[in-house]
Amino acid sequence: MLKLWGRPTSGRTQKVLWTLAEIGLDFEFILASATMGPGGHVSKGNQPFGVVDTPEYRAKNPNGRVPTIDDDGFVLWESNSIVRYLAMQYAPELLYGNDVRIFASASRWLDWENNELLPPQHEMVMHLIRLPEEQRDPHELERARRDFLKRLEIVEDQLGRTRYICSERFTYGDIPLGIRVHRWHVLGLATVSFPNIDRWYAEIRTRPAFLVWTADPANHLEG
Ligand SMILES: N[C@@H](CCC(=O)N[C@@H](CS)C(=O)NCC(=O)O)C(=O)O
The missing domain is CATH 3.40.30.10 (Glutaredoxin)
Incomplete structure (x- = not known):
């Protein structure tokens, strides 16, 4: 196993x-x-x-x-x-339609999530939850929040063109972004309107696989 x-x-x-x-x-x-x-x-x-x-x-x-x-x-x-x-x-069919170009496109969103979206979210979690209170810096938190929102604009733009992040079908590319967007909502910081992300997030949240490990706020807020 x-x-x-x-x-x-x-x-x-x-x-x-x-x-x-x-x-x-x-x-x-x-x-x-x-x-x-x-x-x-x-x-x-x-x-x-x-x-x-x-x-x-x-x-x-x-x-x-x-x-x-x-x-x-x-x-x-x-x-x-x-x-x-x-x-x-x-699961090549389920997770990228067994299509090399969809695979590559989803792969790109994984790299982008790791390089662009994750660093400011990591900072937010540290300065909001995980660091001892005396080490938390509201300026660092605010900088990370703004960086994160700026990067979400790229996701918002893409989701205005495709139903899921890289095509009309769910792919593994939606998984890391789904985790980041869910964690962002759970953190409850001030945000701006992202109608396309909201539509996609509502759809992602109904997936049974999302509910198993990612949905529970405790898995994002534990500090
Ligand atoms: N690039 C690596 C980074 C791995 C990483 O930094 N993981 C974090 C958890 S998200 C970690 O191990 N943190 C320290 C720990 O829990 O011991 C990956 O994507 O797997």
Whole structure:
């Protein structure tokens, strides 16, 4: 059975969890983290789940980060690569219409999410929730909020042209963006109107696979 190391509060782990739920693949979930544990973030004195610092884990993933998978002896880390692997290996029709151009287009949105959208959201989560209160900086939070909104304009524009992020059909490209947009709503910061994103988000939220790991606000607000 496929093994996944990660934690439900990690957006990158959620990419894999959502993808596995779309496919309907059974897996073993091993809680692992150096920064989060059952009680919350280590910056507040909580114990981490651990595992990631062990030699066994480092042999699988030298970064000591999550997520990592082991699929029948095939070990892979980097969340976006894991999502692409799962899509190609288990659900090419469902997750990209078995079309190389749709695959590449979805892949581009994964890279964009990782490079552009994730960094300001990470800052927001740190300065709103995870850092101890005395280390939170309202200016950093505001800067990150503005950066995030600026980048969402690109998503808004694309969703004015296509029903889903890279075509008329749902693809794995919608998964990381779905997590970021959902987390954004859960954080509840001041926003602006994005009618196309709202339409798409309403549709994404009805997917049974979204409900399994991503929907629960606790998986975004735990600090
Ligand atoms: N580029 C890597 C980054 C991995 C990463 O930074 N993961 C975070 C969780 S989202 C992590 O491991 N944080 C520290 C921890 O939980 O130990 C990926 O996408 O998989």
